[in-house]
Amino acid sequence: MNIDHDSTEATTQMKKAVAKVVSHITTPIFYPNAKPHLGHLYSSLLCDVQHRWKLLNNVDSLLTTGTDEHGLKIQLAAEKNGFTDPKRFVDKLYPEFIGLDKFYNIAFTRFIRTTEPDHIQTVLKLWDLCLQNGYIYKGDHHGWYSISDETFYPESKVIKDPKDPQKHINTESLNEVTYQSETNYYFKLSAFQDQLYRYISETDPSFIYPETKRDQLLKDMRANPLQDLSISRPSSRLQWGIQVPNDPTQKMYVWFDALCNYVSAIGGIDTTTTPATIPSIYWKETTHLIGKDITKFHCLYWPSFLLAAKLPLPKRIVIHNHWISNGMKMSKSLGNVVDPIMIGNKYGPDIIRWYLLENSKIDADGDFVEENVIGLRNLFVSKWGNLINRCCGQKFDIQRSINEFANGCSDQKLIQIWNDDVNKEVQLHIISILDQLKTLPVIMNTKVDQFDFSNLLKDCWKLINDANSLIQIAKPWKQDQLKQDSIIFQCMEVNRILSILTQPFIPTLSNKFLERIDVEPEKRTLAYIKLGSDSTYGHNANKPNRNVPLEHSPIEDEFTYHL
Incomplete structure (x- = not known):
């Protein structure tokens, strides 16, 4: 209610x-x-x-x-x-x-x-x-x-x-x-x-x-x-x-x-x-x-x-504790008072939500710096948005990768596909990502209770960054179908699971991400945060002209927030 x-x-x-x-x-x-x-x-x-x-x-x-x-x-x-x-x-x-x-x-x-x-x-x-x-x-x-x-x-x-x-x-x-x-x-x-x-x-x-x-x-x-x-x-x-x-x-x-x-x-x-x-x-x-x-x-x-x-x-x-602005107490005379509605209209409410949570500790004053909000907005576009865009490219087939690896696929199978001397670095990245996907929900439960949102959201960025690195290192566009699908599957699972877990933090944006990859509304719960637990998403994700809900506009050099 x-x-x-x-x-x-x-x-x-x-x-x-x-x-x-x-x-x-x-x-x-x-x-x-x-x-x-x-x-x-x-x-x-x-x-x-x-x-x-x-x-x-x-x-x-x-x-x-x-x-x-x-x-x-x-x-x-x-x-x-x-x-x-x-x-x-x-x-x-x-x-x-x-x-x-x-x-x-x-x-x-x-x-x-x-x-x-x-x-x-x-x-x-x-x-x-x-x-x-x-x-x-x-x-x-x-x-x-x-x-x-x-x-x-x-x-x-x-x-x-x-x-x-x-x-x-x-x-x-x-x-x-x-x-x-x-x-x-x-x-x-x-x-x-x-x-x-x-x-x-x-x-x-x-x-x-x-x-x-x-x-x-x-x-x-x-x-x-x-x-x-x-x-x-x-x-x-x-x-x-x-x-x-x-x-x-x-x-x-x-x-x-x-x-x-x-x-x-x-x-x-x-x-x-x-x-x-x-x-x-x-x-x-x-x-x-x-x-x-x-x-x-x-x-x-x-x-x-x-x-x-x-x-x-x-x-x-x-x-x-409280918030200051650019290193000083907020004051009308100093002109550093942050209007939450104005700043939310400028960058999007979910970006401000994430910024406040990631850049504060409960027992220390937070310092609001607008340039850092811009930097965060860029990270969402270049890291998380880019990860979704890459996997949803027309060179790949998300649904095929899910059919191959969802429904009980073991971690060992995903690792063994890359088990040769040439691909040791890829294998190490896979092991790390699979481990993070298992431990992150437990870590989140503890850190939410402790109001330790700053470190918690840094853990989320690590997973996103590691997934982007995996694509860079594995180069799925150069691999055979099985190897390609194994990488796309894991990176899409990072997108899916992380979007489910971050709904309390960015409720609108996380659900826009889930909509972009065709996750059904009833499957956006903690019952579906295990690897491969949803085999029904991604049917239309690789179709052309489907942008992520957060993107940079090169024409106006401004951010666009699709709601």
Whole structure:
């Protein structure tokens, strides 16, 4: 199912699927105070690959995403843009995020908005559970507040702004803070210091991933023990938020509201049971994917809220770094901000998907360099596209080669055909390619789980390059029919199997490749990734005037992306 923003339909369909869904991955929900940027795409893309890989492995999966629509930041952005009603402001902007997802084929299951009724009910239930269990109280608050970050910072993390001594900034995000004094509701965050530290460090060390982020979080917890958290704001200052139950003078802190989306999106909290429950078939396999700038909220606040409500924790929280551009932080003043829609229109969404995945590591910032995108586009044309073009040439007969070698052909037969002193190099290439075709699915399974997409996609390029080298070395156009067919068969199997395996990464382009070589839609699953497991493709692949879906136009000297 592919659900946009109809919460009623979404919840109904999810409840129907509850008996079979066993996996759930979430993006952070995004502030619709401006159009989406490359960082939004990156978070969504990492989740999309995980989600699609699960589906390809015949594991039922959910991918939820959405927009965080309450809070002072939204209220002020709405006012700045001339909107008296913040709801009208977010109504105008949230479709931009859905549009980005659809443009890049992010296969979300539900797009949740925090202004939707079912989400608000979930937030109220969580508040009530924390209150009943004695973890919410009312008190006076004094401190430094950042509107941009929607959080208070301790005195130890506040300095004068070097650019304007009349202002103050925090040392974490470097955003401006102002001193505020008010009466708020508090959450007893300090009560979970020891329990949470033990859980992250001993009980489940895999709860925070990667290890570098977990170790840094534990270090911060030792240096700065958890303090009780202000979880409401006076309605006189914050009008745009969920009202605190039975107190119209207070609105809920935006993070207490926003973090609940992960539960709202899968059916909410069932308070008719004792203790209250979350749909466990989803939750026990839920992975939150977040950017490093919101680690504190997801890894400290959110687990504490759940523990206070006596609700279970998700399976894992994965933290990724950010993107810079040409070696520098993206900035409008520097003119290096990457517009994901514009760059996708220029080179094709699947090329950008592959580029972001191959050129990033989860625990290091990625550097977006447009010249490298051009280089990647050239590689697709000259390496993978060329491999398909070569095999589909009219000098060869793909169907004849499949008839000869598919359906139980042994690796040994393919190797023995070239078993003579003259062709040792060809034989070594064949052995290497056959080995890679066997091991790549296993390697992919491990590296997808580890979000190690960079090394995984480099393994794919190695297989493509080795197949091209095999053609160069073996020169099938000079060989007898049996030798020629053995080379064409193996190289076409590289094209076919790799196109099946890369569907989660380049869903449109990989299927265009499969269409080009006449692979039937029902045979694009992992059931057909063994050598020779499909004997029905390639019937018309050698006919003239059939171009690959990705090609270079020598007339205009531009790339053409056929969709």
